Amino acid sequence: MAEITRAEVAHLARLARLALDDSELDRLASQLDVILGAVAKIGEVSDAEGVTPMTHAVPLENVMRPDVVVTSLPRDDVLAGAPAAEDGRFRVPRILDDET
């Protein structure tokens, strides 16, 4: 039984703003299916009752920093990586389509 359908892959690609054509969807759907199938095998071998799901590769909790201000980046450096800037701000394309 398939772990993931082509339609699900298309949906996820849309959410992730990835433009995939039909042949890419076919290829990725079958590849993801194999990956998920392999991961599903873990469910067969382990008795997960009473085992807390692992959160992190390192068993740490409560890593925090004190509430202290440190120097920010100079604005010129901040904006240097932007495709466009205006008045000290990042310039981005129109957010809404006309009809919305």
Place this chain on the structure above:
Amino acid sequence: MTVPYAEALQEFEPVIGLETHVELGTASKMFCGCDTTFGADPNTHTCPVCLGLPGALPVVNEKAIESTIRIGLALHCDIATWCRFARKNYFYPDMPKNFQTSQYDEPLCTDGYLDVEVSNADGTLETVRVPIERVHLEEDTGKTLHVGGATGRIHGASHSLVDYNRAGIPLVEIVTKPVVGTKHRPAEVAKAYVAELRDVLRGLGVSDVKMEQGSLRCDVNVSLNKPGDDWGTRSETKNVNSLRSVERAVRSEVERQAARLRQGERIVQETRHFHEDTGLSTSGRSKEEATDYRYFPEPDLVPVAPDTDWVAELKAALPEAPSVRRRRLIEQLALSALDAEAMTNAGVLDLVLATVDAGAPAAEARNWWLGHLAQTANSSGVEPAELSITPAQVARVVGLVAGGSLTAGLARQVVDGVLAGEGEPEAVVATRGLAVVSDEGALATAVDEAIAADADAADKIRAGKVQAVGALVGRVMKATRGQADASVVRRLLLERLGVTE
């Protein structure tokens, strides 16, 4: 087409829900050390972490965790012993990382309540319990400025400009459970809830809770159903950013939905945008194509497991709840419910109590904070609590008046001096030379001059028209810049004119 509020609520039962976002008052951001001060030049408080640059790693701000737990405790919530942050994935230019670090199925605080009071028509107060679903911690987004459209609106804009100074400031989201049984006054309950929540947060000192600066923002959910039916479909109104607007948003939504339901139409589950100028909302994006945020546990952060002893310490150190404090004030000071409400609405209740605690009689404390100080705050556009005078200073001015060294008029000048940053009340008295002139010899000259300057009045008084003395008292007070005791001046004038009352 709308149905009037009162009429709508006779026909339908309202269910309301509120989501409130509160910017915490930490010095630095949630996951990095950038400054959180409001009003800095755009993009001067940013770094690789809050800009989401590749490889940057977040670290949790301990103070933000502490503040959130304290909010949860103040709202009678259970505090998680173990929880995680999650990524909420969406694409919008105000979030440079393309995800918001938030909490999903493991919030820090769950299952609490807040009791709020609404006034009945007869002036008595009734307590309504608003159940709290969860309190969780996330980060604020940047600010967008829309260019090229009408009045800065996003519609019709040609492009937008983004300032990420606010992106990453710790943001607490407080979500109520559906509030049922608000009967004929869902709008009033909603407003009272936000006002009470604001007082709780201010009392905790975790946020400056300025709605006009956006540090406290509300989304309001409303649905209507016929009595006995299941709950109706709800709408969610966003951008409700003043107490008055919370009330207006619920009211207008009740009126709009009632009209649709009456005509047999269905309510669309949607997000609506509230407009402060008109008090009305317009339809935004439809929830029926609800975004799938693909939440997953944030791999760059380790779990937060608040130590139970630490939580117990925080709980023990919570300040008195505003509602408890208010009841204490009402009892201690024998205040009427109306007076207490006026003080709450003006934001001076705590200040009055603190002034009384500092030794002033209740009536004096009330008059200062509801009168001259409230007016001063109002005309300079700040909250009374932000005025640069402390309750202890007000109490000292009250003491100076009671001791006879200041008149009421002089006291006001002293207060204005303190507000203007001229120092302690005693220093203002000294530098402005405001002490009452009680030396009758010193007043005698001013009395003689007043009589000479207004012979008409003097003659009338000599002829027995004692009430004419007011004009002469006024002259003396003016000449002494208000520093004389008016009753002493009056006595001296009458003596001088040989009249007895």
